[in-house]
């Protein structure tokens with residue numbers, strides 16, 4: 019599987035769009051050692067200092083993927099969490115796909131549709147964690163120093179994303195929702211005015227929260243916050 023390597027980019031997701039516009043056909047991956055305009059979910063930026071993180075976008079033809087595509091970012095969160103855990107970490111998922119250790123963010127997933135192509139962007143804090151306002155952060159090296167170097171980590175992450183997609187094709191949506199739930203943090207959460215216990219994922223990947231009255235709400239947009 020092609021993996022296009024760069025020193026620095028604005029954003030691997032933006033480079034993937036350029037590659038598609040120039041005729042590069044999916045599937046392929048783009049990695050960069052640094053990004054100067056890394057993007058996160060909800061219009062946030064993704065701090066991407068040179069040489070300290072893994073920044074990957076894998077591009078897949080949407081036609082070749084199971085549906086709904088709203089499950090794709092959740093799948094990628096599962097694949098990456100399981101891969102990091104196989105390296106000796108203890109990563110959990112906060113809906114939809116924040117990768118966290120003890121509440122500190124170690125990575126995230128940004129999926130975007132470009133024409134018929136799905137861009138699956140993953141950022142991981144590898145040797146250092148950038149300081150981010152209002153969000154504790156951590157890195158792989160904060161927990162294990164005897165793991166892969168950056169170049170091997172880029173390849174390992176790309177392989178992980180590709181094999182997660184083929185797992186989804188073979189196993190389907192119910193297995194995916196169960197896999198996500200097995201990795202999920204299960205503390206009470208708030209979404210706007212709703213506070214509840216997470217119950218699992220709805221068919222389309224919405225988070226089901228059960229409030230104090232027993233009513234179940236499907237959360238589809240935005241972020242959820244922990245309730246202390």
Ligand code: BTN
Nearest residue numbers: 029056057058059126127139141
């Ligand atoms: C999040 O907000 O948690 C998602 C962060 C996703 C960051 C990755 S780094 C590689 C790819 N390129 C980007 O500009 N963003 C994603």
